[in-house]
Amino acid sequence: MIRREPRKYAKYKDGLKGGPNNPLGARALYLYDAEGRDTYLRIHGTNAPETIGSAVSNGCARLTNEHVKNLYERVEIGARVFLYPKVTTA
Structure with missing residues (x-):
């Protein structure tokens, strides 16, 4: 996000506490590969729900922040996650 929009996100390079003002929303689940390396993919809430699916x-x-907070409470660390590419229809 910092690389894509440095003016907007560079101020967050050292992190930002979760919550309604955080661009990653109230919670973020960080996804790692089988070797424990950060994939840089997240499942996160958003303070801009109109952007979901884009x-x-x-x-x-x-x-939504409410959905990710619920998921965060129910998913164990180390749970397997599958993210699928967006399917477009012609």
Whole structure:
């Protein structure tokens, strides 16, 4: 996000506490590969729910803040996650 929009996101390079003002919303689940390396993909909430389903999040999965908070409470660390590419119909 910083590379794509440095003026908007560079100020967050050291992180930002979750919540309604965070671009990743109230919670973010960081996804790692089988070897424990960060994939840089996240499942996160958003403070802009109108962007859900659009390609504005570097491949991350956006949910409403309420949905991601619920998911965050129910998913165990190490759970297997599958993200599928968006299917477009012609």
